[in-house]
Amino acid sequence: MVDTGIVSDRSVYLESEETVPGGKPAAFHFTGDAFEYFKIWIVNVVLTVLTLGIYSAWAKVRRKRYFYGNTVLEGSAFEYTADPVTILKGRMLAFAVFMAYVLTVNVYPLAEPFLWLIFLPFIPWVLIKALKFNARNSAYRHIRFNFDAGYRDALFVFIIIPLSLIFTLGLTYPWFAYRQRKFVSDHHRYGLSMFRFHARIAEFYKIYGLALLALLAAGSMIGVCYAYFLAPVFEALNQNRPAEFEPLSGILWIPAGFAFLIYLGLFAFLRAQLQNLAWNGTRLEEIGFESRLRTSGIFWLYLSNSIAVILSAGFLIPWAQIRMARYRIEHLTLFSPRSMDHFIAGELEKAGAAGEEVGEFFDLDISI
């Protein structure tokens, strides 16, 4: 598996291009506007605070409806149909679980590992519920998405594999990422049509391998930087002579800033490449997708967004979110050999909101 890191860029690109089926391209468009969303966002914040969090369920629905309703494909936008009251009930349940956990841990601190043993088997169930809730409440052209997965699959992918990472020293992490993505994609449906994930595991190894190489290279560069240029600073520090240290302290920011840029760059690389891989490896029957995110594009967005958000004390968060959504959506294209008119709705069944809300509460990453 390790030698997949040296597969050339070109060959993988050609392979993934071959797997994209022919057909008419249809681009995704994003019609959201930063100022328009700012006003929605600020009202969400205000009403959520004033109602001590109760409005947060409505806020969430309005936020998701805004992004869905402005994501347009072939003249139709996506729909988010969740009922805020259902979400609120889910949050109440999550609130109760969280309070019970906090109180128990404070009264019996030694019980914390046992509590996690009790929670652990519930995590796959919560994940399935959350994915199902989100899928069932997403629709396009009045046909709903759906998500169906068995408990044992989820247990294997989200609990057993992560635990096995301990024994493989994390070397099988790309395998975990692959299985996770495959689990999410393979169990989604649009109407009666199934999504399929056909990307190869080697492509995951290649992305993580490149990231690791870049990290090692950058790490040694920073090490050299510290050793040769910053020795006087450390000497002053070690001998506790602040007066000498003072004029040199500015230099410390150079490698720190450098490390931050590298961290951001790696993060951008992983986000862009993994998302491209996720979409390019997904098929909906004979329909293929192409995502063309660039590491440089994502890097610039992350950098400018974080600076803007920090300098504006958070008020540019909506602007940052809109820019990110626009970049991601506008770089996605769908290829279909025939028109999108033939998808048939599945049967209706309910999915409670508790799953998604419990999942969100404990900050599990369940983004699709």
Added chain:
Amino acid sequence: MNRIDGLYFDGRVSRPTRVQLNFDSEGNLDLRARDFHREYAFGTLKFSPRIGNAQRDIFLPDGGKCETFANDEIDKLLIENRTGWFGRVVHALESHFIYGLASVLLTLGFGWSFVNYGIPAIAKEVAFALPLEADAALGRHALDVLDRLIFSESGLGREERDRLSGQFTSGLHGFDDPERIRLLFRNSVSLGANAIALPSGIVVITDQLVELADNDEEIAAILAHELGHVKHRHGLRTVLQSSVVVLVITWLTGDLSSLSALSAALPAQMIEAKYSRHFEREADQFAREYLIANRIPLRRFSDILSRIEAESPSGTGSMTFLASHPATEERIRLFSPEVSSKHAISNP
């Protein structure tokens, strides 16, 4: 009356049909396409709420749906027929920038006072409404954990321990429930000269503190401060407050920003630090009253406090910062003789 162009979907197949929606003055819908024509009463239609200029949906009673971007026309229709007030109020807020700004100020003020006064007041009410067993339950296991992690057996002689315990117990008169309060001795290199109050009423004093003290009155002053924590039930209140703070912040940021990981941890810590400062002041106040009641000079507390400060390892950056921290000066001032007791009490 109102003629709107849109797309119709039957909900079974994803095929769009171009339609014309005609609403009469009562809001009843007349839906026309090239090959069909249907009518729906206004009461049977469900309109999705307006969100910016995102696509609007009209759900039909037969499971079909119409999509349109003609948001203004739909709004006019809903206003004329007096429905959908909730969505309209929210949308009105969302579309007027000045309301937005005004509500930001309102929210900041509300949020600030809720965190500063609301949460502590609620936690205090809840803590004092709970029986003392709640405090005891919190402290029972805490001692086991501390014994395992940072404490070892005390090296003090039997005689010295008995003397200090006796002095401690005799100072407890006036305490509501003296029988639940106990003094324990422990050695701790990592903690240094220090004392800890557990919510259950157990006060732990380190050998290092006993060594550092010039006389027993200084030890009494420190113990009085710890008793203040017990008396005001700070352990239970801290747990209650910090869980509410973490909860509120998780709730808000989890929903409203994509930067939750970054922003969630920081403010919670800052707010908790503020809470504990408030509790320290409350405990200091209790110590002050205790010293006056037991006729111990107030400067015993400031003396030992400044010695603990001096004793803590200096030289590293963080410690020099701590030494110049105004909080210590403020605390010492409370125990300096010039401050009249009236002033101190009115200034918690």
